[in-house]
Amino acid sequence: MAAALQTAYFLRLKSNYNVPECRSSTNRAFKCKPAMATLAAAPTVGLSETFSRLKRKGEVALIPYITAGDPDLPTTAEALKVLDSCGSDIIELGVPYSDPLADGPVIQVVPQLSCPVALFSYYNPILKRGTDKFMTTLKETGIHGLVVPDVPLEETEILRKEASNNNIELVLLTTPTTPTTRMKAIVEASEGFVYLVSAVGVTGARASVSGKVQSLLQEIKEETSKPVAVGFGISKPEHVKQVASWGADGVIVGSAMVKILGEAKSPEEGLKELETFTKSLKSALL
Template identity: 45%
Template sequence: MTTIKQVLTSVGSKCALIPFITAGSPDLDTTEQALYILDQEGADVIEVGLPYSDPLADGPVIQEASKNALAEGVTFEQVLDLIARSSNNLRAPIILFTYYNPILARGIHKFLLEISEAGVKGLIVPDLPMEEADYVLNLCAKFSIELILLITPVSSDVRIDKILTKSQGTVYVVSSTGVTGMKNSIKNEMQHFIEKIKRKSDNTIIVGFGISTQEHVEQVSVWDINGIVIGSAFVKCLLSGSRLNKLKELRLFCASINKTLLTKI
């Protein structure tokens, strides 16, 4: 099985493109079409958010998308079916983004088994307590899922070292404090922070939270990282307008970001 780390390293000198969309926003059929479009337009990995009622790490755009999906009655089972239906037809592997409570509510073992059987290759849980990470990591290894742990600019050196030691191959560096969303700028100090992490470990590094424009991508892609996660800007494409226009806007935005990344090789 190809891991997320292997995919990130297989793109060579290109910085991998990792778009994020919320499952079920505006509806499941549109989500499925969006997955195929992102795959066709150069996404190397696709992150799919599981709708949740209390998404503490998400900014207003993704919160709205999650709220809309839940209002439409989107369930975990429906998202599983969607991923199972589409994952075999995608070149890009799927990372599932969810909070810890839905995992606990379903049962950790059952949840991980089910997403593995559906074809999920990676998992991000932003509020996973470090004290409980070992059990989840062990089960993820059993089910061939790469659990991607997060490092923030305010993480202590002790915590960073623990995360790097526990990591299954890839770490997610949060490029700004606070929630996800579209920021005006990305601080260049993050480059030094990433260099410090690189000196400590050979984990592949993806960077996200606040990256939303071509200018951000141009800035961040020349850092010594393996992938860029863009969430709110992709989710926003699907929030308004007719279904046809939403998908057209998504395609154009993905193609433009991928073109930017290819010019940086």
């Protein structure tokens, strides 16, 4: 954290990428958010409030996922702005190392976004830093949600308490193989939204989304009024449209985003491809 406080790197960083007007695949324009929106101009609300707003408008949340530092932190900062500008409703930011918020570019850009950010972190980095210190850091950075995929339900109470003390919503995951009784407990404990994993196994793009997701969505919605977002294996506009038609309140797209940034010939090319892809996903939800 000290490194972040000592550097003004990102504040001096000038973007060489300008986000153009966002248009759907049918050439229908939709309003892009300012690339450098500030909290003063557009205060960011939390996950629950975001879903409530979208529900009133009859809209489904687009939730892209990217990994911090892939390919580098300045590009991650720019990617966050691109995703925000092209209509993302929540951004999920994965952190692959033990002190994810100690670097200038990312920590400086998060408070400037007009949509909330949920951090995706495994449990060990949180324990290594200390739960209370980790949550305090998230709050100071402007993070609104936390997803910890490998924490057992039985150990979430402490996490949830520390998160709540810092106005952070702890999102829990349920999978197709989760027993019904346990699923109900997860749904009851989850905050912000319920994260429904669409397929068993590691994340990654798939050719299609299992039809079982539709019945799982229905089962969860019979247990709760909380929003449900579907993730894992969703990588195409047609996937997004399909899952939304099944009644999902949010759609999470991760591996496809990571692949674009990781395989691009240059950061600039990756950002342009990311912008095009994000627009295609957003238009599928209109």
